Amino acid sequence: MGSGFLALPEARRFRLQGATLPAALVDGPATLPQRDDLVRADVLVVDGVVAAVDAAGTVAAEPGVIPVVLDGAMVFPCFVDAHTHLDKGHIWPRASNPDGTFPGALAAVGADRAAHWTAEDVRARMSFALKAAYAHGTAAIRTHIDSIPAQIDISWPVFAELREEWRGRIDLQASSLCGIDVAVEAGYLDQMVAALKRHGGGLGCVTYMSPNLAPGLEAIFRAAREAGLPLDFHVDETMDPGAHSLRLIAEAAIRHRWSEAGLGRIVVGHCCSLSAQDDDEVRRTLDRVAEAGLAVVSLPMCNMYLQDRVAGRTPRRRGVTLLHEMRALGIPVMVASDNTRDPFYAYGDLDMLETYREATRILHFDHPVGDWPRAATATPAEVCGFAGRGRIGPGSPADLVVFRGRSWTELLSRPQSDRTVIRNGRAIDTTLPDYRDLDRLWS
Numbered sequence: 142m143g144s145g146f147l148a149l150p151e152a153r154r155f156r157l158q159g160a161t162l163p164a165a166l167v168d169g170p171a172t173l174p175q176r177d178d179l180v181r182a183d184v185l186v187v188d189g190v191v192a193a194v195d196a197a198g199t200v201a202a203e204p205g206v207i208p209v210v211l212d213g214a215m216v217f218p219c220f221v222d223a224h225t226h227l228d229k230g231h232i233w234p235r236a237s238n239p240d241g242t243f244p245g246a247l248a249a250v251g252a253d254r255a256a257h258w259t260a261e262d263v264r265a266r267m268s269f270a271l272k273a274a275y276a277h278g279t280a281a282i283r284t285h286i287d288s289i290p291a292q293i294d295i296s297w298p299v300f301a302e303l304r305e306e307w308r309g310r311i312d313l314q315a316s317s318l319c320g321i322d323v324a325v326e327a328g329y330l331d332q333m334v335a336a337l338k339r340h341g342g343g344l345g346c347v348t349y350m351s352p353n354l355a356p357g358l359e360a361i362f363r364a365a366r367e368a369g370l371p372l373d374f375h376v377d378e379t380m381d382p383g384a385h386s387l388r389l390i391a392e393a394a395i396r397h398r399w400s401e402a403g404l405g406r407i408v409v410g411h412c413c414s415l416s417a418q419d420d421d422e423v424r425r426t427l428d429r430v431a432e433a434g435l436a437v438v439s440l441p442m443c444n445m446y447l448q449d450r451v452a453g454r455t456p457r458r459r460g461v462t463l464l465h466e467m468r469a470l471g472i473p474v475m476v477a478s479d480n481t482r483d484p485f486y487a488y489g490d491l492d493m494l495e496t497y498r499e500a501t502r503i504l505h506f507d508h509p510v511g512d513w514p515r516a517a518t519a520t521p522a523e524v525c526g527f528a529g530r531g532r533i534g535p536g537s538p539a540d541l542v543v544f545r546g547r548s549w550t551e552l553l554s555r556p557q558s559d560r561t562v563i564r565n566g567r568a569i570d571t572t573l574p575d576y577r578d579l580d581r582l583w584s
C-alpha cells in the first residue's frame with residue numbers, strides 16, 4: 142500500500158492549507174490572488190466534498206477541522222481522459238508494431254484481435270489499465286472499443302460489466318470503433334446500434350478518404366439521430382494534406398442540425414492532416430468545425446509516435462492537430478491518453494499528468510499556461526458529460542490529486558510518482574499494477 146508523499150488524516154473535516162491550484166480550474170472567490178495562472182488557496186473538505194476554497198491563510202483555525210499543510214503543493218481535480226482504447230491496451234508483449242507506422246499498427250492489432258481477444262483476455266487487460274488510471278488520479282474515462290462484427294458481442298458485455306464494477310471509482314463511457322468501410326457494410330449499423338442500446342455507449346468510426354466516406358457519414362448520422370446516440374470519430378489520422386474528412390463531418394453535423402439534437406457535442410479525435418494543409422484550407426475547415434459545434438481531442442503521444450515516421454529518416458513534424466487555432470475560434474479542445482502499450486503506441490500508462498506534460502512540450506501549452514489545464518480536466522468533463530468533474534470548488538467532490546511540485550516548472554519537470562490521490566476525501570492506494578499480473582495472457 143502506498144498513498145504518496147502527503148500524510149492525509151482519516152478525518153471527516155480537514156483543510157488543505159497553502160495549496161497551489163491551476164487558476165483555470167477553480168470555482169472560488171474572484172479575489173483569489175493569481176500568479177503565473179496559479180492561485181494559492183486553502184481547500185476545506187467536509188464529508189468527501191469540497192466545502193470551500195478561500196485565499197490562503199485568510200480563514201482562522203476552526204474546531205474539528207484538521208489542518209493539512211501543503212506548503213505550496215499543487216492540487217488538481219482528478220483527471221478526465223476523453224479518448225482511450227482500454228480493450229486494446231497492453232497487448233504489446235504478444236503484438237508489437239514491426240515498423241512503428243499506422244498500417245503496421247492496424248495489421249498487428251487485427252491479427253492479435255482475431256487470435257486472442259476472448260472476454261477473459263479483454264477483461265484482464267481492461268482491468269489492468271483501469272487500476273493504473275485510478276492510481277494515477279483519473280476519475281472518468283471514455284474508451285473506444287474495436288467493433289468489427291465478430292468482436293461486438295465479446296468486448297461490449299465486458300465493458301458493461303466493468304463499468305458497473307468500477308462505478309464510484311472511474312466513471313466509464315464507450316464509443317464503437319470500426320473503419321468507415323466496415324460501417325457501410327449491409328446490416329452493420331443495425332447490429333452496432335442494437336449492441337449500443339443493450340450495453341450503453343456511443344457510435345463512432347474511423348474516417349479517411351474513401352469512396353464510402355460520404356454515404357457512410359450520412360448513414361451514421363441518420364442512425365445516431367434515430368437511436369439518440371452520441372457521436373465520436375477518429376478523423377484524418379495521417380499527414381496527407383488531401384485528407385479532409387473533418388470538413389465533411391462538420392458539414393454533415395450542420396446539415397443534420399446536430400446542435401439541436403440534444404445529444405451533446407460530436408467529438409473528433411486526431412485530425413492530424415490539418416497541420417499539413419495551407420492556411421486558407423485550415424481556416425475554411427475550422428470555421429465549419431466551430432459552426433457545427435464539434436469538440437476536438439488531440440492525442441499528442443500517439444500522434445507523435447505514429448505520424449511522420451519513415452524508416453531511416455528523422456521525423457520533422459509533430460503530428461498533432463491545431464489546438465491553438467481551434468481554441469482561438471472557441472472550439473472546445475482536449476488532450477487524452479489514446480493507446481497504451483499496443484501497436485498504435487508502444488508506451489503509456491493512462492497517466493493524465495504525463496499526457497498533460499507531453500502536451501505542454503509538444504503543443505506548447507505554456508508561456509502563458511492560461512486555461513490549457515482545462516484540456517485534461519474541465520473541458521472533457523463538459524464535452525463528454527461527466528457531471529461535476531474537472532473543477533475544484535464548493536460542492537465538487539473531494540477527488541483531488543496532490544503533487545509535490547509547487548509551480549508549473551516543478552510539476553512538469555518530474556513524473557510526480559509520489560503524488561497523493563484523494564477520492565471522496567480519503568487518500569487511496571496509489572500502487573500501480575505489476576506487469577507480471579498480465580504474463581499469464583502470453584506465457
Ligand SMILES: O=c1cc[nH]c(=O)[nH]1
Binds near residue numbers: 226229443480485
Ligand atoms: O490511434 C488509433 C487509431 C485507430 N485505432 C486505435 O486504436 N488507435
